[in-house]
Amino acid sequence: MSKDKEIDDLDRKILSILMRNSKKPFTEIAKELYVSGGTIHVRMKKLEDAGIVQGYNLNVNYEKLGYDIVSFLGIYLDKSSLYYDVARELAKIPEVVGAHYTTGVYSIFAKIICRDTTHLRDVLHDKIQPIKGIQRTETFISLEESIDRPLDILEED
Secondary structure (H helix, E strand, O other): OOOHHOOOOHHHHHHHHHHOOOOOOOHHHHHHHOOHHHHHHHHHHHHOOOOOOOOOOOOOHHHHHOOOEEEEHHHHHHHHHHHHHHHHHHHHHOOOOEEEEEEOOOOEEEEEOOOHHHHHHHHHHHOOOOOOOEEEEEEEOOOOOHHHHOEEEEOOO
16 A cells, blocks of 8 residues: 555644654644544554654754764765675664665765764774775765755645
8 A cells, every 4th residue: 555545634744743843742733733632642553553653763963962073975885786784784883873775976875973073084994994895985074954854744735
């Protein structure tokens, strides 16, 4: 069954609200959408069971915790068939917070968060570059994040 048939307009409204503020109580969402709190609970359970809602995350300002460097890493592989092996090894590195199998010049594009450039250099040199199957990498340091928002899933009439 396609995801569009699993959810309706009410589900999309609930998701949209929670994607902007996951701490908003179900009772407040229910009032905003003119339904009962139980309806929100049931709908959320349905969305979790369908695999649409896959968990809940806390959005943290890493810079305030001393992690000043956000970088992106383009990874060239010896062979694309090594993707899953390399991805498993990258998952073991705490500083790697995201990785995507991509088209284009890189096989993998990863997001890395580090305390400073020395920490980044150590992660690259000691943890990432020794992974079997990685041919070479190209690093991009983010100077500023301009946009970080959830996708607007509400369709306009």
